[in-house]
Amino acid sequence: MGNNISALLHVPYDNYKVYHPDDTLMFYCSKRKADWYLKRNLAEYVGDNMIKLLFTPGGYGDPLTILEGRTNTCVVDNSSTNLTKHHVVPSQFRKHFPLEYKDKNSCDIAVMSRKNHDKYEIDADKFKQRLFDDFIVDINKEINSAWYTAKSMYRTITYHYDKLPATKQIYFQMKYEGLVERYGFKEEDFVNIYSPYSNDNNKHIVANVGIENLIILWKLHFLKYAKPKYLPEWWKPNMIKIITRKEGVNHQKSELKMVDMFEDENLLQLIIKYDLYEIASLHV
Structure with a gap:
């Protein structure tokens, strides 16, 4: 956030x-x-x-359905100050999509006031955690946890070693070296804010949930928890923009795919699992 x-x-x-x-x-x-x-x-x-x-x-740009200017007001309350752009599908997942699902695709970027954005991000973070808990195997969780522990100890040893009692110096040094040896961590990784293993986790979630399923789940989640009242008329939770290209030719075409949210059994089960059925039923 x-x-x-x-x-x-x-x-x-x-x-x-x-x-x-x-x-x-x-x-x-x-x-x-x-x-x-x-x-x-x-x-x-x-x-x-x-x-x-x-x-x-090489093409004609966006389909007529979505070809309209964007309003510079919050989609939640129509306010026009302190605005920011919000990616309905978080970038940490979108970065693992193939180009046809993310290149030149601003359909699922919404203008929000900072206040409404930050409020929604609390619920978005909870949803990210649910996806992590449901689709990341225990060994990955263990490695992530160990990395953050090792990073904390690395920083303590690097910046506060002389201030520690001798017993603590020995404890932190042995604990740190043990984690590095066990998991193969590299010292240069600890300059990162986030674990390098988190990227693999996001990629794993995309692969297991499915690209289109994940897009729809996040759009439904946005509708349910952000409660936007001023979205463009063309914006639908089950509408996905796809860019197709002809191989070897400088030509691309934007297409809008409408997904039946209740026809695909896997998607339907995910919608039910994450308590999004009611909001989905309002947008058939």
């Missing part, structure tokens, strides 16, 4: 319209991205925060 310092100091979305050379609206982008095109003579400014590409791109 972030702090107030990381709240955006500018509006989240500049809503510059980007047009195909044939005048078809392709997508919205930031002023920074629009300037990037303009400075490289890849586009021309056509007025009122609109640019037109001067080259023929």
Whole structure:
């Protein structure tokens, strides 16, 4: 969970319209991205925060269903100050998705006030812990726990060794060396804030839950616990944006996949397991 310092100091979305050379609206982008095109003579400014590409791109951008500007107000209470962008599907999981599920995909980024964001993150952290408890085997939990213990002892030995009584010096040194030898930890790993084994755990959760299942679970969780009242009309918990590419050709296409949340038995069981059935039934 972030702090107030990381709240955006500018509006989240500049809503510059980007047009195909044939005048078809392709997508919205930031002023920074629009300037990037303009400075490289890849586009021309056509007025009122609109640019037109001067080259023929490999696709037509976003589907019409989601082709609308984003509002710079909180999706929970419509407030317009101290805003931040929230990834509905946490980045720690998305980073393990293949490109077609994460590249140029801002569908599941929601604008929230810092207050509402931080409030929701409390519930989000609990859900992450449930996923960890359910899908990470005991040996991985043991290694993670041992790593944090070894890191704590490493810091104590490095920065406070001279202040410790002789008995404590011996205890910490032996305990630390024992953990390093048993689990094969490396000293350079302890400069990290988080355990390097956590990354493997997130990847393991993605693999075992399933990419589309995980996306839907997080979107349902967001609906249930954040209680957003001002989401775009097109935003659905079972709608997934996928980018397809033709191999060897500079062409990509954005598609929207609607998943039947009650047809797939595995997904349905997960929805029931995590107490999301009621909210899912409201969005069939």
